[in-house]
Amino acid sequence: MITNSDKILTIGTYDGVHVGHQKILKRVVSLAEKHGLTPSVLTLFPHPRMVLQKDKTIKLLNTIDERVELLKKSGITDVIIKKFDLDFANLDAKAYVKKILVDELNTKFIVIGYDHHFGKNRSANIIDLKNFADKYNFKIEEILAQDIKDVTVSSTKIRHALKEGIITKANTFLGYHYYITGEVIKGRGIGRTLDFPTANVYIKEHYKLIPKDGVYVVQTKIEDTLYFGMMNIGTNPTVDGKTKSLEVHLFNFNKTIYGSFLKIEFLKRLRSEQKFENLEALKSQLKKDAIEALDFINRIND
DSSP states (O other): OOSSOOOEEEOOOOOSSOOHHHHHHOOOOHHHHHHHEEEEEEEEEEEHHHSSOOOEEEEEEHHHHHHHHHHTTTTTEEEEEEEOOOHTOOOHHHHIIIIIIIIIEEEEEEEETOOOOOGGGGOOOOHHHHHHHHHHTEEEEOOOHHHHHHHHHHHHHHHHHHHTTHHHHHHHHHHHEEEEEEEEOOOOOOOHHHTOOOEEOOOOOOTOOOOOSEEEEEEEEEETTTEEEEEEOOOGGGOOOOOEEEEEEEETTTOOOOTOOOEEEEEEEEOOOOOOSSSHHHHHHHHHHHHHHHHHHHHHOO
């Protein structure tokens, strides 16, 4: 959303909006209050690699909607999403600063990393931006090199932890529970025959990073009520599944929720997905999983 108010702006992907990002965002909010400006973030979507390199393998920690939600939770009033396309990529540095930052966004203050590059082929740097700041009368505060390093290291560690299924580590770096958001669709109904009915969750954003295959303890809110459960990520090899699915079984829940959108938060990984000899063996393991999951839930709620 773009308003006519004067803005203090930080610019970046802000994928994950993790603890490193939150430190920068906190500074933006603090400066906004001090100078009477609107705390704002300018972020690009799709990711430049998706456009310039046609990279369909890139995985992000957040969908664009999740990113906006997290930024606003961090105190950012205006989240400006600029569509990254070839026209945007070909904007030279001067046009980018004058047309977008100054004329369109009323930027009066920018909080930016020392290694920030912008303009066509990322040809301009922080020194150029400071020259533009003098010309167009806005201020700049440089983010410390250590803070930039912390952001980069955190993002790398979060992605690695999720790919390895180390949810607790990822959540520590994020400062919140990693989550997915998707629509409940009809599945094969096998879980119901095992007394473990599941909701199949479909995520339309192909770029969303899904944690490593396996069984997880999760939580979700439905109609303002918090439910805990178990989620399986994988191909369901015991029943000859061919494609990856995300299926969640919620404890003490028996409503039909097809078409609903769920935000499912990951709390702990229980085990890897495995192929069992038969459905009875799978059912026996699911009972063990449920006992372990409920024990964990009871401990964190004590």
